[in-house]
Amino acid sequence: MTQSPPSAPSAAVRFEHVSKTYRSGQVQALQDVSFDIRPGEFFGLLGPNGAGKTSLISILAGLSQPSAGRVTVLGHDVQRDYAAARRALGLVPQELVFDPFFNVRETLEIQSGYFGVKNNGAWIDELLENLGLADKAKANMRQLSGGMKRRVLVAQALVHRPPVIVLDEPTAGVDVELRQTLWAFIARLNKEGHTVLLTTHYLEEAEALCQRIAMLKGGRLVALKATSELLAGTAQTMLRFKTDAALPPALAAQARVTGRLVQIKAHHATEVEQLLAQLRQAQVGVEDLEIGRADLEDVFLDIMQAPAPAQGGL
Numbered sequence: 001m002t003q004s005p006p007s008a009p010s011a012a013v014r015f016e017h018v019s020k021t022y023r024s025g026q027v028q029a030l031q032d033v034s035f036d037i038r039p040g041e042f043f044g045l046l047g048p049n050g051a052g053k054t055s056l057i058s059i060l061a062g063l064s065q066p067s068a069g070r071v072t073v074l075g076h077d078v079q080r081d082y083a084a085a086r087r088a089l090g091l092v093p094q095e096l097v098f099d100p101f102f103n104v105r106e107t108l109e110i111q112s113g114y115f116g117v118k119n120n121g122a123w124i125d126e127l128l129e130n131l132g133l134a135d136k137a138k139a140n141m142r143q144l145s146g147g148m149k150r151r152v153l154v155a156q157a158l159v160h161r162p163p164v165i166v167l168d169e170p171t172a173g174v175d176v177e178l179r180q181t182l183w184a185f186i187a188r189l190n191k192e193g194h195t196v197l198l199t200t201h202y203l204e205e206a207e208a209l210c211q212r213i214a215m216l217k218g219g220r221l222v223a224l225k226a227t228s229e230l231l232a233g234t235a236q237t238m239l240r241f242k243t244d245a246a247l248p249p250a251l252a253a254q255a256r257v258t259g260r261l262v263q264i265k266a267h268h269a270t271e272v273e274q275l276l277a278q279l280r281q282a283q284v285g286v287e288d289l290e291i292g293r294a295d296l297e298d299v300f301l302d303i304m305q306a307p308a309p310a311q312g313g314l
């Protein structure tokens, strides 16, 4: 009798009832978090500062232990089957930590050796080329700017061609050029079948790149949906304008103000007209007025301001 081959794992990453408590129970960073990331997905993990994103990623990468629950990468338990789970994962961490004695190419060769990958020269060349590092191959790590170091960090994470790529705020404080280079390359790898997990505070990046998004708040999963569904769920119109004037209290209470930029939600056209009339009446001079659809930032703020859902309510 012929045996059928083992079936491919249905999830690239599976979080099952993951909790994490720090400092002998004083900080509950994660509370019973469960969700799957499907093979080949470009997945976003969002949440405000302190929501638990880095804690979840540290557990995923085997860098810290969950207080409860279980995480698998392509079916490998990150605790019990650490080596296989770690090999399946390429982690681009938030912090820039390097051995300062090596040059860029040596750093990547050492990392290849760490994963037992031999004759990796051609792939290292491709990484250097695609991340705009080709002319820095011989530069010592100490001589690189912060942005260049971040590129090396990405190359280092990809050196063993991991099927699952995890990017923890890869574009924090980096320039537009690196963002574009990085996203073009990561999007290519995703098209070729790599699963990508991204955490970012740049919501327009998440909206543009991620097929599905999970949101954490206070260590709990509060949203898990296709990006298009999240956006469609908020059938809202946003009135956006700039002003130097103070808003009347009734409008100020519902507005989101960023410097001179004011954004106010409207549910339908009549409400837009009413808002404009209120502004005219209060003699608030406006510039660059536009009426647009709510974006992921609006959805994110709505979800973060809503009361926490009941457990298992997603």
Ligand SMILES: Nc1ncnc2c1ncn2[C@@H]1O[C@H](COP(=O)(O)OP(=O)(O)OP(=O)(O)O)[C@@H](O)[C@H]1O
Binding pocket: 022, 023, 027, 028, 029, 047, 048, 049, 050, 051, 052, 053, 054, 055, 056
């Ligand atoms: N090593 C630690 N010891 C104690 N508390 C910690 C530790 N690491 C994180 N925390 C706490 O756990 C909670 C979640 O932190 P975490 O870094 O996972 O959040 P985050 O969503 O990644 O935040 P950010 O967006 O600021 O990076 C916070 O309250 C944080 O202060």
